[in-house]
Amino acid sequence: MIRARTFTDARAQSHTNAELNxxxxxxxxxxxxxxxxxxxxxxxxxxxxxxxxxxxxxxxxLANPAWKFYDWLILSLxxxxxxxGARYSIEDYVRSRPNRAWVxxxxxxxxxxxxxxxxxxxFSI
Amino acid sequence: xxxxxxxxxxRPGKDVEEDLRMYRGREGQWAFLLHRLSGLAILAxxxxxxxxxxxxxxxxxxxxxxxxxxxxxPFRVGLVFVSAGVVYHAFNGLRIIIMDFTGFGVAYQxxxxxxxxxxxxxxxxxxxxxxxxxxxxxx
Numbered sequence: 352m353i354r355a356r357t358f359t360d361a362r363a364q365s366h367t368n369a370e371l372n373x374x375x376x377x378x379x380x381x382x383x384x385x386x387x388x389x390x391x392x393x394x395x396x397x398x399x400x401x402x403x404x405x406x407x408x409x410x411x412x413l414a415n416p417a418w419k420f421y422d423w424l425i426l427s428l429x430x431x432x433x434x435x436g437a438r439y440s441i442e443d444y445v446r447s448r449p450n451r452a453w454v455x456x457x458x459x460x461x462x463x464x465x466x467x468x469x470x471x472x473x474f475s476i
Numbered sequence: 477x478x479x480x481x482x483x484x485x486x487r488p489g490k491d492v493e494e495d496l497r498m499y500r501g502r503e504g505q506w507a508f509l510l511h512r513l514s515g516l517a518i519l520a521x522x523x524x525x526x527x528x529x530x531x532x533x534x535x536x537x538x539x540x541x542x543x544x545x546x547x548x549x550p551f552r553v554g555l556v557f558v559s560a561g562v563v564y565h566a567f568n569g570l571r572i573i574i575m576d577f578t579g580f581g582v583a584y585q586x587x588x589x590x591x592x593x594x595x596x597x598x599x600x601x602x603x604x605x606x607x608x609x610x611x612x613x614x615x
Contacts (some may be wrong), residue, residue, distance in 0.1 A: 355576075357575070357576055357577075357582075358576055358577060361576075378572075378573050378576065378577075381566075381569040381570075381573065382569075382570075382573060384566075385566045385569065385570065388562065388566070389562075389566060392559070392562065396559075397606065406532060406536045406539050406540060409529060409532055409539075410532060426526065429522055430522070433515070433518070433519035433522060434519075436512075436515045436516075436519070437515075437516060437519055439512075440512055440515075440516060461523065462523075465523050465526050465527060468526065468527065468530050469526040469530050471530075471533070472529075472530035472531075472532065472533045473530075475533055476532075476533070
């Protein structure tokens with residue numbers, strides 16, 4: 352449970368190093384994702400109209416290794432950022448220990464499968 | 477400076493209920509709640525998005541079958557909310573970072589939040605404007 356509002360608070364409150372590292376990770380990845388995702392939205396949603404995002408357009412774009420890397424960076428950073436954010440919510444709102452274990456187990460499995468699927472998709476083309 | 481205060485003895489049932497609202501206050505509480513809700517919504521969108529875009533590895537037919545499902549109106553309207561949600565989450569996240577790492581951040585958190593809200597409304601209007609033909613006419 353993170354309730355810290357400053358870095359000093361975070362360091363004082365986190366009882367493990369891992370928890371403090373996740374706290375820092377959320378800030379750094381969030382800052383990077385801001386550019387990556389707003390750029391992604393601009394390029395695929397505003398610059399190009401949605402109806403142009405056809406099968407061929409996706410395949411052509413991903414043939415370029417630079418876009419592969421860009422998309423894979425978004426994929427991995429956003430899934431880690433999102434999974435950790437959801438973990439905060441689960442830990443705050445799922446109060447019973449066994450339920451929490453189940454919810455986390457199922458959730459992490461889904462995230463891992465989607466990550467594997469996205470990675471295979473990006474690099475198999 | 478924040479977090480649980482060492483409160484005087486509370487009734488046990490009440491305890492949990494009060495703990496579930498972390499920031500008891502005005503704008504800060506709503507900023508926090510909206511940040512969580514938008515974050516979870518974006519995560520749900522992201523999981524769907526990776527699956528549907530990634531499905532091109534199964535071939536064009538499979539890919540298009542999924543994408544034609546997105547022609548149902550809730551998905552078309554949902555795009556507007558996702559756009560606004562991403563803008564809210566991104567700029568409120570920036571506000572959190574400013575609060576964490578600068579001296580003046582906490583003092584101006586309320587003003588910054590109204591700025592974030594303004595940007596989100598602008599994003600909502602812009603996305604609705606851009607997507608209007610698609611919301612009305614489909615793909």
